[in-house]
Amino acid sequence: MTTYLDHAATTPPRPEARAALSRWLEAANASATHLAGQAARAAVEEAREAVATALGCSPHEVVFTSGGTEADNLAIKGVVWAARERTRGVPHLVTTAVEHPAVLDPARWLAARGDVRLSVVPPRRDGRVEVEQVLDAVGPDTALVSVMAANNELGAVNDLPALSAELRARGVPLHTDGVQAAATLDVDVRAWGVDALALSAHKFGGPQGVGVAVLRRGLAVVPLSHGGGQDRGVRSGTFAVALDAACAAALTAAVAEREALRTRLRGWTDRLAGAVTALEGVTRSGPLRAEDRLASHVHLLIEGVDPTALALSLDLVGVAASAGAACGAGATKGSPVLEACGLEGAPLRCSLGWTTTDSEVERAVEVLTTVVPVLQAGAAPRAAAGALDAVVGS
Ligand code: PLP
Numbered sequence: 001m002t003t004y005l006d007h008a009a010t011t012p013p014r015p016e017a018r019a020a021l022s023r024w025l026e027a028a029n030a031s032a033t034h035l036a037g038q039a040a041r042a043a044v045e046e047a048r049e050a051v052a053t054a055l056g057c058s059p060h061e062v063v064f065t066s067g068g069t070e071a072d073n074l075a076i077k078g079v080v081w082a083a084r085e086r087t088r089g090v091p092h093l094v095t096t097a098v099e100h101p102a103v104l105d106p107a108r109w110l111a112a113r114g115d116v117r118l119s120v121v122p123p124r125r126d127g128r129v130e131v132e133q134v135l136d137a138v139g140p141d142t143a144l145v146s147v148m149a150a151n152n153e154l155g156a157v158n159d160l161p162a163l164s165a166e167l168r169a170r171g172v173p174l175h176t177d178g179v180q181a182a183a184t185l186d187v188d189v190r191a192w193g194v195d196a197l198a199l200s201a202h203k204f205g206g207p208q209g210v211g212v213a214v215l216r217r218g219l220a221v222v223p224l225s226h227g228g229g230q231d232r233g234v235r236s237g238t239f240a241v242a243l244d245a246a247c248a249a250a251l252t253a254a255v256a257e258r259e260a261l262r263t264r265l266r267g268w269t270d271r272l273a274g275a276v277t278a279l280e281g282v283t284r285s286g287p288l289r290a291e292d293r294l295a296s297h298v299h300l301l302i303e304g305v306d307p308t309a310l311a312l313s314l315d316l317v318g319v320a321a322s323a324g325a326a327c328g329a330g331a332t333k334g335s336p337v338l339e340a341c342g343l344e345g346a347p348l349r350c351s352l353g354w355t356t357t358d359s360e361v362e363r364a365v366e367v368l369t370t371v372v373p374v375l376q377a378g379a380a381p382r383a384a385a386g387a388l389d390a391v392v393g394s
Helices: 015-024 035-055 068-087 101-112 131-137 160-170 241-277 307-316 336-341 358-376 381-391
Strands: 062-065 092-096 117-121 142-146 174-177 196-200 211-215 282-285 297-302 346-351
Touching: 015 241, 035 062, 035 211, 035 241, 062 068, 062 241, 068 101, 068 142, 068 174, 068 196, 068 211, 092 101, 092 131, 101 117, 117 131, 131 160, 142 160, 160 174, 211 241, 241 282, 241 297, 241 358, 307 346, 307 358, 307 381, 358 381
Parallel strands: 092 117, 092 142, 142 174, 174 196
Antiparallel strands: 062 211, 196 211, 282 297, 297 346
């Protein structure tokens, strides 16, 4: 049995999501006028309402997308291009160096095309972003600020209410990538004061390939896809009835369980971090204060270990964690986030979630406290895995 510590990459689907998927898998086209089409459309609208209730916004502000990447792209390109049309100039975009590529890449792509002037704010060493530094970057021509709610690698949580209050006073809209936040933070569009929000269902127990863009009423957004005009012309394409229903079911279940889950996860992540940082050369990165970091994430930096050897050793003993950030091709590469924070060492992200059990955490403690010192002593991955066999039997 795999010990699964990679919920930040994807979390297993919740039973509520599975039920909604199979209920609507054979849905009719939700734009068709016959009865079956109307039933499918009702399911989409019910899903939209459930998502709006979960996020504290209006159903009219919810657009279903293919995931977090599309939701981020829609907000960033859509708002920048709308500002460009409005002003006939080159608008200014402010974001941060710790954003996911789903934000940074479209931002840089727009800048390379000359569609936007881009400012990228550096993070603090703990991965958080200083509100004052973001505000310093904002100018009279700033069309959008994009700051993530929580960082996918370090789990660092940003102070969005403080930022949005200042930006509102200056009339600058705020987009946030809330993809990592939704499983454990109380995502609330109004309380956070954000104008646009991106979520991804597979991070909170929904299926992969569906997400949500919240676009506040009045926020001008140029659509990325043109076609049948579905979703109020913002996102054309046949409604993905089963995926949308499953996304909503998962989010509703995640919100109902969130507080209890947070408490459970805090206990486990502290137990895991405490045990592993007791080893020589292992430190926990990210914010120190519990309220500044996601309850689900433990990010460790391990000295004297090759990241590839660490990843291989964990695979050999059936522990799925993220040794280095997963890149698009499935390989690992140096992390721009850690680089931006000035952090060095072999990174290991353990991310826990709604299926995590006590015994998984204990197994992870056993594995890491055995394998890491052996690797640090220069052993090859197979020998490190063998050492675990000798200690506990794997
Ligand atoms: N934003 C963040 C912070 C993420 O962690 C991810 C996925 O890992 C994404 C965006 C992209 O989401 P999706 O996989 O749904 O496209």
